[in-house]
Amino acid sequence: MPVHGLTPILLCLLPVWIILTQVSSHPHRSPCQLIQTTALCNNAKLSSVPSGLPHNIEELQLNCNQLQTLQDGSLLQYPSLITLSLASNSLQKLESNTFQDSKLLESLNLAHNNLSVGYTETSHALKQLPGLKALDLSENNLDDEMAAALLKNLTSLEYLNLSGNVLQRLDETSFRDLHQLKELDLQWNIMFEIDGAFDSNPKLQRLNLAFNYLPCLTDFHMTQLVVLNTSHNFIEWFISRQDLNDTFQLETLDLSHNKLLFFPFLPNHSHLRNLYLSHNSIQFYEHLAVNTTFPNSTTTVEFYNVNKYTSNVTAKLWDDSLHGDISSLEILDLRGNQVGYFPQGFIQKMPTLSRLQMCTNCLETLNLTSEQFSGSLYELDISNNRLNQVVADEGTLTTLGNLTYFNLSLNDLNSLPLRLFSSLPSLRSVDLSYNNIDVCLSEEDEIKTDTISACVDWRNIMSLGQLYLKGCNLKTIPSTAFTGLPLTHLELSDNPGLSVQQSIQSLSRTLQHLGLGNTHIQDFDFSHFKRLKFLNISRNYLAHLPPSLQDLDLKVLDLRDNRLSTIPPGLANALAPKLHIVFLTGNPFNCCQTEWFRTFEKTKMINMVEQSDIECEDPVRTTHRLQHLQSSVCWEEGGESIFWYILLFVPICLSFVGISIIVLLTFKPKMLQKSIKKRCLKRTSY
Secondary structure, three states, rough: HHHHHHHHHHHHHHHHHHHHHHHHHOOOOOOEEEOEEEEOOOOOOOOOOOOOOOOOOOOOEOOOOOOOOOOOOOOOOOOOOEEEOOOOOOOOOEOOOOOOOOOOOOEOOOOOOOOOOOHHHHHHHHHOOOOEEEEEEOOOOOOHHHHHHHOOOOOOEEEEEEOOOOOOEEEOOOOOOOOOOOOOOOOOOOEEOOOOOOOOOOOEEEEOOOOOOOOEEEEEEEOOOOOOEEOOOOOOOEEEOOOOOEOOOOOEEEOOOOOOOHHHHHHHHEEEEOOEOOOOOOOOOOOHHHOOOOOOOEEEEEEEEOOOEEEEEEEEEOOHHHHHHOOOOOOOOOOOOOOOOOOOOOHHHOOOOOOOOOOOOOOOOHHHHOOOOOOOEEEEEEEOOOOOEEEHHHHHHHHOOOEEEEEEOOOOOOEEEEEOOOOOOOEEEEEOOOOOOOOOOHHHHHHOOOOOOOOOOOOOOOOOEEOOOOOOOOOOOOOOOOOOOOOOEEEEEEEEEEEEEOHHHHOOOOEEEEEOOOOOOOOOOOOOOOOOEEEEOOOOOOOOOHHHHHHOHHHHOEOOOOOOOOOHHHHHHHHHOOOOEOOOOOOEEEEEOOOHHHHHHHHHOOOOEEEHHHHHEEOOEEEEEEEHOOOOHHHHHOEEEHHHHHHHHHHHHHHHHHHHHHHHHHHHHHHHHHHHHHHHHHOOOO
């Protein structure tokens, strides 16, 4: 065919060619976001590794997609990968040659998948990663055998996460190849035995065994470990190997939420700084050393099979050496135990102790003098015990010059050492709530010569910022009680009948948090407290809110369980732009005066706590939820209810009926007479 014969055909195909060229050259919309050398492809509904990304990316995130299998060759075009994250997919396996060209990969996240299905093939894939340092296999339904297979030959691994699986028993073969392992997370499994599981991991420093079923930890000899978390198990004994002279590197030991009966038998030489023992059944047994009641009773305990190389161990329960080396302790948490006293010299063994938390125990006496707390003590919490006595002398109080937080609430105290708090110059927070303690009158305090006082004073504590006197049966507080104090928090709730208007006036420039709940206040002038941010006036039978509230810059306001029928619109409009949180439940609000509620509801910044439970009453005492109040209850928002009109017209109707009856009775006799005359008094024929 001549060339000129093709010209019409080419001219016809030209528009088609132009369209196809434009389509082919138009860039495809990528499901990934590129940030330098990182590709973020999360939540993109991908079923495979995306292609077309830059070849030099070093991090690829494919979390929360729909991948089921990571196929051979899917990563060939990304040879520079260092970090790969495939968490929360539906992965069942990684094919054997998935990582054949990913020699630089150091971090691999496979959390929350189904790798228990194809763990055998996945284990072959992982062996191709000679430089892998971090591996996350959490929540994959892996058992002991599967985990052991996946971890074979991963000699470079430093971080491993196996939490949330179904591991039950670990032995010396479980992590045998992980010689470089530094951190291991095994929490939330169902483990009840870990016999020699970590003997092949000399570099392991952080071990998390929380939320398992371990019954005890004996023969503890991991001298290199720095952090050990065994909380939320069923541990009754913690016994470290006593024949080791090596110094343990352990700094943090968490044994909270277990079943310990005894203080743990710690290493003889360690750097332990933080010891968490809360929510056990620990108590001391020194009193059994002099058992006059049962002289023939046993005073020793035997530990069988402490380890494979030693015979049975017999020890005295009150032997001080069993406490181990606690000389470097800074935090001791014994909350929620059964400690009734401290063994002699126990506190003195902790010269660097800064925080002692003894909440919810059985202490009856706190002897600050004999216990000899260190000068580094910063926080002392003895709340919710059985304290009826605190002993201290001037020398002791001078030593405690760094004590900042002192909590004595929920005890049986009715007296304290004279000037206990005023002798502690660093105090910032004192909590005496729910004790029977009064506030001293300054005149009385001057003439006292006793060392014990039934009242407390706060003079000379220029650092005191928070004072809690909740539920102390206070009736009056001297007008000079808080003079000169820079208090920002004052809690006086649950003191029914307390009068405080005059006594807290001196705090008007500093007070930010004020608790006056259940004090039976009727009215209060808050206009001077310009810095107040939190105010609790709940449970006070208030029928009207103090108008002075509108002058405050309140962020939190608690009005629960009062007798409020409404909040004036002007006050609501003044509070709405400032408030962040407001408590309103337990008030008999008027359903026909709810303009304040709509004001708060429209203000997006305000959180009305338990908003769905705020109720109102209509004129016939029917209760409604304010949030779902029907417009038919009242004519209009803030208007008069239809029931008021009914109540208005009923008396009018009754009055009209009554008047009608009176008129009828008045004229009825005359009408009767005429009727009788017409019928009965007719003329006769005779």
